[in-house]
Amino acid sequence: MVDAHRLWKGPILDNHFHLNRKGRFLDAAKDFKNVGGTHLVLVHCPDFASPPTSLKEHRETYADTIAMAEEVRVEHNLHVRVVLGPHPAAFAHQFIKWMEEDGEKGIEKACENYRDSIDAALEFVKEGQAHAIGEVGRPHWEVSDEVWDLSNQLLEETMALAAKEGIPLQLHVEGELESTYRDLSEMAARANLPTHRLIRHYSPPQIDESITRGLTSSVLVGKGALEPLLASYEQNQTGFMLETDYMDDPRRPGAVLGPKTVPKRTQQLIEAGMDEEMLWKCHVDIPNALYGEAEE
Numbered sequence: 001m002v003d004a005h006r007l008w009k010g011p012i013l014d015n016h017f018h019l020n021r022k023g024r025f026l027d028a029a030k031d032f033k034n035v036g037g038t039h040l041v042l043v044h045c046p047d048f049a050s051p052p053t054s055l056k057e058h059r060e061t062y063a064d065t066i067a068m069a070e071e072v073r074v075e076h077n078l079h080v081r082v083v084l085g086p087h088p089a090a091f092a093h094q095f096i097k098w099m100e101e102d103g104e105k106g107i108e109k110a111c112e113n114y115r116d117s118i119d120a121a122l123e124f125v126k127e128g129q130a131h132a133i134g135e136v137g138r139p140h141w142e143v144s145d146e147v148w149d150l151s152n153q154l155l156e157e158t159m160a161l162a163a164k165e166g167i168p169l170q171l172h173v174e175g176e177l178e179s180t181y182r183d184l185s186e187m188a189a190r191a192n193l194p195t196h197r198l199i200r201h202y203s204p205p206q207i208d209e210s211i212t213r214g215l216t217s218s219v220l221v222g223k224g225a226l227e228p229l230l231a232s233y234e235q236n237q238t239g240f241m242l243e244t245d246y247m248d249d250p251r252r253p254g255a256v257l258g259p260k261t262v263p264k265r266t267q268q269l270i271e272a273g274m275d276e277e278m279l280w281k282c283h284v285d286i287p288n289a290l291y292g293e294a295e296e
């Protein structure tokens with residue numbers, strides 16, 4: 001039953017949000033805040049045209065994302081967590097290019113660059129300046145077996161590292177339901193990583209536990225997402241969060257969900273009957289358990 005009088009006044013977190021100094025940047029964060037948003041998870045976005053190729057460059061580009069997070073905190077008094085890592089699309093393109101140029105040597109160089117980018121991200125997590133590694137994963141488009149296998153190999157290696165260091169990963173993967181979750185949960189088991197520490201970014205809204213298999217779903221809340229989410233969340237035990245994957249890309253305005261979407265959908269969920277306890281879990285308990293408490 002829809003009840004337009006129910007209103008959510010608690011914290012509201014967007015679990016996957018990008019900002020771009022050449023985009024709307026602080027204004028986009030302000031839009032989020034103006035409609036009730038309180039907590040952002042800012043995910044590093046590489047310069048796809050020229051991704052970093054050395055440890056020093058990885059550190060520099062990450063440091064800029066951390067600086068952006070701080071500007072948002074100071075300017076808008078929002079709580080901002082930071083997620084850093086090598087975007088799987090950028091990595092795959094680099095890998096293909098270097099392999100074509102240099103064969104075996106190129107492959108080695110690409111792997112080394114991937115590991116450098118993970119190491120640099122981990123340093124910032126250990127310093128408390130970042131809260132998870134991501135987005136990491138594998139290409140969401142058709143690639144050669146070689147690229148696919150290497151992407152999986154490196155992802156599993158990163159899962160083992162996350163297990164050792166006790167940190168969560170935000171995953172960017174292909175869009176299947178059953179097969180993707182199954183595959184990832186099996187990789188986590190081999191890597192000894194508790195599956196809930198894998199956060200599937202851009203998750204489809206069907207989150208029955210029989211599908212998600214212990215992974216945490218970060219549900220992309222497009223228009224059609226509410227109905228399947230409402231139909232399945234009671235069958236989910238692990239937990240979920242909501243996200244826009246806001247891109248802040250001035251060349252593609254409106255191509256993705258806008259910064260106001262998670263607060264708007266949160267109100268729609270409570271109007272549609274989702275209980276407050278569930279929303280508290282989604283916006284507070286799950287992120288606190290994964291990323292660490294949100295200090296006030």
Ligand SMILES: [Zn+2]
Nearest residue numbers: 016043135245
């Ligand atoms: Zn993203």
